[in-house]
Structure formats: structure tokens, C-alpha cells
Amino acid sequence: MVGEIWDLIILSPMINVLIVVSGFLFNNFGLAIIVLTLIVRGITMPLNLKQIRSTKALQELQPKMAELHKKFGKDRQKLAQEQMRLYRESGVNPAGCLLPMLVQLPIWIALFQSIIRVLAVIPEDFLKLSGHLYTSWSQVFSLVPLNSQFLWLDLAMPDGIYLLPILVGGTMWLQQKMVTPRTGDPRQQAQSQMMLWVMPLMFAFLTMQFPSGLALYWVISNVISIGMQYFITGGWGGLTSEAATKPAGRDKKYITRITRVEEKASDYRETEADIGADVGADIAATEVSPKGGAGPARFQPSLRAIKRHPKKSKRPKRR
């Protein structure tokens, strides 16, 4: 039952579209995969935009996170509460970065199944292809099996010269690096470093195992992500040594929320003064560390943004 629904909704449409697109593109299956990637990324564009903006907002919260760590580092429960409050108030979801990848997982599986069927990799799978072809699309019958050669690749097989694993790993690293937040928190730093290296290495390894048609999808998809990241955030993000990002890159949706949060910094200071902690030293520590990272540098443009949007920077009522 689940298999039938999968075939009906995802696999069969993908197979037929890939075949027809190949037909239009000089029977070139590699180009068809690239077009498919563009279509999929076009459809998931809103999700990706949300993710990029959310990630950027997350980065801009880093100074605040560092502050909270300094203040509530010993009281983990309180720290968690305050961090959660910060996320909630700024509208940021720290797990949101993985969602676009998870959404694409069915696409990867369907593309893998499509490749082994339309390229006649083994007879069992090729025979199953007949059940997926739309009988009303007569051209699909004359186009299969598709040609598996694309550039130096046999799209049905892993890349024999290991260039594709490097491309997949490299583009994924670049993309990951662009979104890696600069933080003074060593724990988060370690986590970011792990994500920065683990995912590219894992996908580079997978590229050596899976048909290169699937890896071609990953490469193109990563390049699109890098492009989107560049244009939406207005820079190379974590790739540049200069931590500052253009204020214009900020998404309007988050401006108000983050501004509010930033305004609350003073609230924290007040609270801190009330409880007798050395808030001034904390603020100084976060705002001055020139090599300590993006924290203070991101903080400053945010403050400038408040000045440019006086109406949106209304101080929220204190609870």
C-alpha cells in the first residue's frame, strides 16, 4: 500500500519526467538530472529561504547566547530557560537547518530508484520500469533505456576517478562553512566544527558508493545552496575573515524580533545589576573580543539596524 502510494505520487512522476526531459535535452540524462535538481530546489525554495534566514538570525543571536552563558553558566536549568526564551522571542528554530535536507531525502531515494531503472543497470530493475511508464506518453517508450554517459561519468556507477566525491564534499563544506556561526562558546564551536566536517566527509564517502547520477544531484544542489546563501545573506558568511555582514541582508521578518531581543540586553543588564552580577564585564567581554568571533561584530550592525527602524524597535513590555 505504502509502496503503491510512493510509486504513484513520487517515483513514477519522477521517472517519466526525467525520461521526457532527457528526450528534450538531446537524450542526455545528466542534463535531465540537473534540470530535476533545479525543479526540486525551486519547489523547496520557500523552505530554504526560511532556513537561510533562520540560520542567519541564529548567528546574530550568538552574542546574546554568549552573554547568557556567562551569566547562567552554572545554573543549567536557568540557562536552558533563558536560551529557549531567546530562541522563542527571536523566532529562531535551531533545528530548522536540517529540515530542508530531510525534505529532500525522499527525492534522493526516488532519484536513486529512478536511476537504476531508467539506465537498465540490472535486468530486474529495468523490467520493473515498464510498470512506471505512462502509457499515454508514447515518447517515453521509445526513449528508454537512457544513455548513462555524462561527461566523464557513467551515471549508473560511482565515479571511478573520485573527482565527484571531492566536488560533493567540497561544495558541501563551502556551504556548511558559510552558515557556521562564529561563536565564543567552545561547546558550540566544537559542535559547529563537527557539523562542518562530518557531513561533507560522509557525503563524499557516500558518493563513492552510490551511482554518480545521485551525486550529480548533490553537487548541483550544493552549488544552488551556496548561491542562495551568498545572495540572500549578502556575502560569504563564515568563509570570510571579516565577520561583519551587511545589515541589508537581514530579513525583515526577523528584524523586529531580534531587535526586541537586542533591546532586552539592557533588561538583562538591569536584572543582572539587581542580582549583583558583573554585567558590565560580560558585555565588555562579548563586545570587545576582536578575534573572538562574530559575536560583537554582528551585534553592532544589529544595533545600527535598530536606529534605522525606530518604529520597529519599540521596546516590548516587560513581563
Add this chain to the structure above:
Amino acid sequence: MKKKIIGKGLLLAVLLMVLVTGLALPTCQPAQAIPRGWSGVAIADGALFLGSMEGKLVALDSATQQRLWDDVPFTQKQSSSLGCQQGTLAVAIYGTPAVTAELVYITGYNGKLYAINRQTGASRWVYPREEVLDPIVGGVVVAEGKLYFGSSDGVLYALDAATGDKLWTFASGGKIWGTPAVNGATVYIGSFDKKLYALNVADGGLKWQFETEGAIVSTPLVYDGTVYFGSFDRYLYALNETDGQLRWKYQGDNWFWARPLVDDGIIYAASVDGKVYALTADKGDTVAVFDLESPVSASPVSVAGNVIMVVEAGRVYSLDAGTRQKKMLAELGEPVYASLAASDGVIYIHSADDVLHAVNAQTGAELWSFELESE
């Protein structure tokens, strides 16, 4: 709460990694479907020969179901990479073996053709000796001291049946997955390049070729001066044997994969659309269309005036175009892709669970079944 969210995120990431790597790692080989094979049965003097899904040539006495000799295993080297140790894999066997007085010939998906001593099971020769061809899916045909088979490299090979020496080759423009057909001085073969070729058996010279709109896997049938074969363009073609001119064509709803069969002047062409088209051999007029409700890729047999078909769902049918009746003979409960064979009123069916079934062609009673997997 934050911990929970980050925890969920990490959990999702781990699940993603496990899921994706899980597809690739356990087998220590590229994440691709593994070919298993669907060899049909060759019958000679009461002996049955077929390739098992463990990559072995099995020889059985049909009367006693005893092995004539120990199974002959065929293996291939597994490529090593990324710390995976090099090992051996069983060879998938798709083609039905061919039998002569002395030898049994069998093709492997590893790109080898094996000649085995029919009496002892000892290896006589292998082609090619050192290197390998591209995967061989079709079977081998022997005629007049020559044998013919095609490979995924698009080449039809003609060898000396006794020595395995290469006599000639013919290169088509696409993969060859079908089994050739020989009639007199001509060998016919279809290719993924959408063409059917008629070649001279003496030297492989091209007599004529006919281009369709789809790939050709179906083994041609030569009957009464006409060559019948199906294509992936959903047409069954009837060509003039001498010059390849089109006599008629008939459109089905999906690919024609199985070899057509003729019985009493009627062509039975099974399609993967689940239908069997019964057409007059001379003009292609429809006599009957049998809907078997499951794809048919296994080539049929004719037993005592009844056409026997097996569908992928494992049901065995007896068809009679004269009365337009179909009768379900047996239900094996397992998928079947392998070509059928029949002798002395018994049908032999190799199902996808690697079991050989012997079914009475009249009553459909299962006479015996034999598990080919070694214990």
C-alpha cells in the same frame, strides 16, 4: 526546551546518517541493486539444466530429482575499495543454458560464457579466457557446430561450439540483452539500438536490418518465412524473412519482452501489460486477447495444443485461442521471470525464490518442487 530542540536536531541528523550510510555500508560494495538472475531450464534426455540464483549450474534427473553431479559454481571477483577486502561474488545467470551431446553452455552476468562437460560437470572451456565481457543477460544458442550469444557491450559473438574459438563478431549500436534466434543460414538478434539484425551465420555479414521505435529484448520467432518479434515501442512486428520488409505490426499496451510463440497458425505475443495477444500469423488480425492481470516476461511453451503462460505474479495459465478460453493451471505464490520449458507433458518453472517446479500441463498439479539453494 532548547536541549530538547537541539537533541531532536541531532537525533534527526544521526537518523539521516544511519539511513543513508546504512544503504551503502553493510555490503561493502556500491549501493546498487544486486542482480540475482532468472535462468530457464534446458531439457535433454530427461536431464534438466539450469542456473540457480546462487550462480551455480544445476543438473537434475527429472525422474528422480537427484543431482547428476555437484553444482558447478561461477564466481567473480568483488572490487575492493575503502578498506573493503576483495572477495568473491556469485554470478547472476539470466540466460537459459544450451545443451549438446557433450557440453552444456551457460552465460553469466559477469561477462563469461562457460562450457561444461555434460556427463561430469567439469569445466571444458570459458570465453573469454582471461578478461571479461560486459554483462551477458541473454542465453546462448547452438546450431551447426556454432554457438551465438550477445553481450551488453552490444556485440553478438559467434564461437566454435567445440573449442570456444571466436569465429566472428557483429557490433550493434546498443546493449544486447536478448537471446539470438537461428534459422538456416541466418541468425537474428535485437538490440537496445532499436534494430533487429539478420546476419549471415557463416561470417556475420549483415543481410538486412529493421529499425523500430524502441529497444528490443525479445527473442525473435521465425515461422513460415516470417520473423516475429516485439519491441519496447509496444509493437509486435512481422517481417519478411528474406529481406526484412514489414508485413504487419500490432500495438499492445506496453513492452514486449517475452519471445512470441506460434501454435496452429496463431501467434501468441505476451506483453508486460499483462495481456497475451493471439493474432493470425499471416495478417496479424486479432483472434483473442487474454488479460492475465500481471506482467508476462517469461517466454511461453506449447504443450499438446495448449499454450502455457506464466505471469510475474506466479500464476500459470493454459490458453486456447480457438475457444478464447484461459484456464489457470497453478498458482506458485512466487514471482516468475524465467522462460518456461516443457517435456512429456510436464512444465518446468524456475520461480524467483530459486525453486524449480514441475507442473502437469493438463491438470496443473504440482508434481514436485526442488529447492536449488544449497543447504
